[in-house]
Amino acid sequence: MTVTDFVPVLIQIALAAGLAGAILTGSVLFGQRGSKNKIKNYAYECGIKSDGKTSTRFSVKFYVTAMLFILFDIEVLFLIPWVLVYRDFVANSLPILGPILFFLGVLVVGLFYELKKGALEWEK
């Protein structure tokens, strides 16, 4: 592939920019214009004045849950393919049991740390 083969990408970019520009210009040129006022500029929310902050804050405790999720998520991610190739690896005398045991050991240490830190005691 040479640089010229990327010309379609360039055309795509030009099309995207051109179309967006054309639509915006068209709507400014041909669109109807009404009077602007404060109420019309509000984000529509069933006619009720919007209330509260736009960004809500999370309890920092969620990080512990997120860590637990990653712990088990990654475990499954590795263990399922591991099970599928186990026989092939053993038949070809490739190392497979030791590495996964080390990996699981690290996971167990992580789980132990989480539990001791009170990951499952939500009320604390």
Added chain:
Amino acid sequence: MPTDTLNSLGEIAATNTWGAIYPEMILGCLALFLLVLEVVLPKFAHGAIPRIAILGQILLLGYIVVFDPSGCCNGVAFGGMIELSGTGQALRIFFLLASIFVSYLAMVSFENKTLARVEYFAITLVVTGALSLMAMANHFVMLFVALETATVGFYVLVSYFRQNVLSLEAGLKYLIMGALSSAILLFGIVLLYGAASNPALAGSSEDAMNFQNLRAFLEANPTDSLAIIGMLLVISGVAFKIGAFPFQIWIPDVYQGAPVSTTAFLAVSSKAAGFAVLLTLVKTFAPLSSVLVPVLTGIAALTILFGNFAALTQRNLKRLIGLSGVSHAGFLLIGVIAAQAVPQATNWVLFYLFAYLLGSMAVFAVFAHLPKVWDSDLELDDLGDMAKRNGFLGIALAIGIGSLAGIPPLAGFIGKFLIFVAAFKAELYVLLGVGIVGVVISIYYYFGVIKAAFFEVWRFTDEDEEAEAAPALPGATLTGLGKLTIVVAIAGSVVLGFFQGPLGSWLSGQ
């Protein structure tokens, strides 16, 4: 699974020499062990954890230096992911030594603060392991993963003083700059990968992120524009890490705000890892040297001049040392450029790094002992005739600064001298001239620090009011361990100044 996949897996498995990366594995396990200790030990025993971290690292370093000084093996391992070499072993020892100093500095500067302690030491260990893997990387995937492991650790370490606004600001700036530089680096890697794995071109490879394959491709296509742009982006990404001009903009703020131990870690280990990567990449990009060398030359010259001129007017100690570190990056870049023509220059760059490590650590250890609540507020005036009130710290500061400035007979002088010899041998006369001008300028601000420490600072006195109180005696917390650490740093600077034999022959024997 198909047989040929299994066969190639078998070939890769045969190169998995786990024994060769035992220091990194031990560092990782030690970090996990520290975290477990934190939850197992009762609260009053937590003070022992930093000591255990330092002791573990000293034992590991001692084992490597005594029994395994030149590494177990040479050549590529893990299916081409890492390259084991003498340079890698030297840098591994470098990172371990730096990490011991950093752990000690953290122990000192956390003493009077209410903070979570243990995590800092665990993260330091992980980052050290990642940095030494980064120095051994032989594949862009390995390089990027190791780099991110280290950088994410640094995000936490920089903003560790979370009650201090400056530390948080530094953390945010480092996060944004780090993400930006990673993005640039990654984009460069993608372009190189795209160019070098294009089957229509000669020398293309399926595993184009491997440095040897990439080099073979570049040799076959030295004018490929995509590859040249990719190379420039990769070099820019690395230049962010080493703080070279024009990517040095984050250095003063981050160095000032970060805890002093993290500043030392960034200034020494992170920079050294960047240079390790650069040394490898310069070899990989050698076929493009007609573009690479002028670019690096320009960067080196501007880095030296910028670092020195910007440091001239600084009053804040950590900003000053940070900006002087920028100029050191420039000197090291001269060495890297010269290494293309003069192979020994690689070892001289390593020697310079060791000298820089010892000098910087002595200076940062003095900063850590100065009595300020937050070390980001340390000004030149805070040194105020410190040498009279605590001679030991005064001498340590003088030797550390002197070594950084390159005053004979200290190690920094030999380091700069070797870099200049390399530049001369490689016929880089312009850079040599810029370097010498840079050294002359740097004498001014380095001696400003020594002057502030050794002479009385004029303080405003009003007859009606009480004289402004002189700062409390520094070094009240200086323990035996602290003295020993500082003595190791300054003795290293002095000994390497007079007697480079063992280190030199070890480096060249690698």
